[in-house]
Amino acid sequence: MRAVFIIAALGLALAGCKQLDDLSGADQSAQLPLVGQEKQDVEKFNCLAKGGSWAQYQGGYFCQHRTSDGGKICRSGSDCEGVCLARSRSCAPVKPLQGCNDILTEAGFPMNACVN
Incomplete structure (x- = not known):
């Protein structure tokens, strides 16, 4: 339960950052794509939000659905x-x-x- 709360908070924090960028008038084309742990955290959040489970296989992670x-x-x-x-x-x-x-x-x- 705690992990879900942390993931949800991370998602909200990332959404807030995007909104601040939008308000500042920053050039959206200049933003770099997420990589590494940040990318994996967002993918995990999106997977769980869609009812999937975050599974590990051969050292990597992926989203799996029933x-x-x-x-x-x-x-x-x-x-x-x-x-x-x-x-x-x-x-x-x-x-x-x-x-x-x-x-x-x-x-x-x-x-x-x-x-x-």
């Missing part, structure tokens, strides 16, 4: 919001699915897909 049809039986990739898992023939519970997984293509053929 699928509405996780566990549902499927025969091809088009049957699922995310991917159709080949071994269980069920829709993946989250998207994106990280690592290498056996999935079913849109046509229903098995293949190995790797997302890192």
Whole structure:
């Protein structure tokens, strides 16, 4: 709960900085994009605000969302919001699915897909 409060406060602080820049008449094209920890904090805040979870994979972080049809039986990739898992023939519970997984293509053929 404390982490969510800190992230929300960070988002509000960043929004306040942008408003101050707007009021000062600073040239918007001269602003540099966020990088490093600042960029990651904003991405995490946006992810959590949209109902996602901030997940770690191989030393990096990414936004992951639960699928509405996780566990549902499927025969091809088009049957699922995310991917159709080949071994269980069920829709993946989250998207994106990280690592290498056996999935079913849109046509229903098995293949190995790797997302890192």
